[in-house]
Amino acid sequence: KQEVTQIPAALSVPEGENLVLNCSFTDSAIYNLQWFRQDPGKGLTSLLLIQSSQREQTSGRLNASLDKSSGRSTLYIAASQPGDSATYLCAVASGTYKYIFGTGTRLKVLA
Amino acid sequence: GAVVSQHPSWVICKSGTSVKIECRSLDFQATTMFWYRQFPKQSLMLMATSNEGSKATYEQGVEKDKFLINHASLTLSTLTVTSAHPEDSSFYICSARWGSEQFFGPGTRLTVL
Numbered sequence: 001k002q003e004v005t006q007i008p009a010a011l012s013v014p015e016g017e018n019l020v021l022n023c024s025f026t027d028s029a030i031y032n033l034q035w036f037r038q039d040p041g042k043g044l045t046s047l048l049l050i051q052s053s054q055r056e057q058t059s060g061r062l063n064a065s066l067d068k069s070s071g072r073s074t075l076y077i078a079a080s081q082p083g084d085s086a087t088y089l090c091a092v093a094s095g096t097y098k099y100i101f102g103t104g105t106r107l108k109v110l111a
Numbered sequence: 112g113a114v115v116s117q118h119p120s121w122v123i124c125k126s127g128t129s130v131k132i133e134c135r136s137l138d139f140q141a142t143t144m145f146w147y148r149q150f151p152k153q154s155l156m157l158m159a160t161s162n163e164g165s166k167a168t169y170e171q172g173v174e175k176d177k178f179l180i181n182h183a184s185l186t187l188s189t190l191t192v193t194s195a196h197p198e199d200s201s202f203y204i205c206s207a208r209w210g211s212e213q214f215f216g217p218g219t220r221l222t223v224l
Contacts, residue, residue, distance in 0.1 A: 032211060036215075041220075046215070101147075101155040
């Protein structure tokens, strides 16, 4: 059974810092991994999608990497801003395409 | 881009009543849709997989008689919470599969009084 864990559970940083969010999964047989952002009381915003054959994806200040063999993904946020404050979720899609979500990292960027 | 809508966005109901939530793929056909539930300060938990024209597949611990799922067309899946109770209050999110990708709806917040 696939299990997805995110570390840290919460993170508070001053504005401008570069930061790394971690996601680990137990079953390396995945189709893809996706990083989402969720603001309080809101739905999901897709940030980056990495297919199983890819090693990384980049969008603006965000970079996500995937190492299937070790069951890890990282989301790198450069030059963090207060507007980046949100909960970040990683989700892994396996054989039936259903997503298993991680536990989330609550990020707060202080002005 | 692929868009998924949900209706209603929020609903308040009395204990014992039933509530129906719709999930629509607006610009693509989705043979498979998924329903998730999110309790406060928790992550999303998959409830069931909905396949067009066939019975839904429920995850372990999810009562199929309480959470009725109908996927009558390639663009619409509905989730009906029957005899709702306060513990069913949650954020319900659907997603629709297109190829190897999934697109998520904006969610429906259910409050049962």
